[in-house]
Amino acid sequence: MNQISLDAKGGQFLADLANWQRESAPDNSADLERLRRNLRFARQQVLTKRQQQMLELYYDQGLTMGQIAAKLHLNRSTVCRTLQRARERLYACLRYTL
Template sequence: MRDTRFDARSSEWIGDMTVWLRDHAEDNSEQLERLRRGLRRAREQELTPRQREMVFLYYDRGLKMSQIAQKLGVNRSTVSRTVKRAKQRLYRCLRYAL
């Protein structure tokens, strides 16, 4: 036996809230596009060629770090460290650019 008064209609209520939130959400497409442009520019200008290559393979191509390591002939930890440093550099760059 359920004590909560919302149990009988909980799924309807969640659906109603989802529709309301979607209808009343702010349009942030302009901000997202500005962020995408900034990210593209930062990847081209701020990353080393090696960082750019590893970030491309990891995020754009969806390869695992072990696959990247094997493809480039380096240790997996080198790939991990390089991607981490590239990510940190991009975060710093984008934080100040926006």
């Protein structure tokens, strides 16, 4: 969980968070690197263990919500709500760094 995969959905999540920067600045690699560092910290400090686990399965390993639900013996809606809450907590933590 310390490494964030930028090849799968995790890269899309970072891109969505930094979308406004891409539109306003052609070279924002330093900003994106700062966002990656802050995201790693936020995942470890702000999220619950369950949220960390689901984010890892969804973004880093590329599993679908249905696959995560089956693997963890949960309802798909529980996975969806947990991922949404995790994204909201991350955004609340990172909104001042964007």
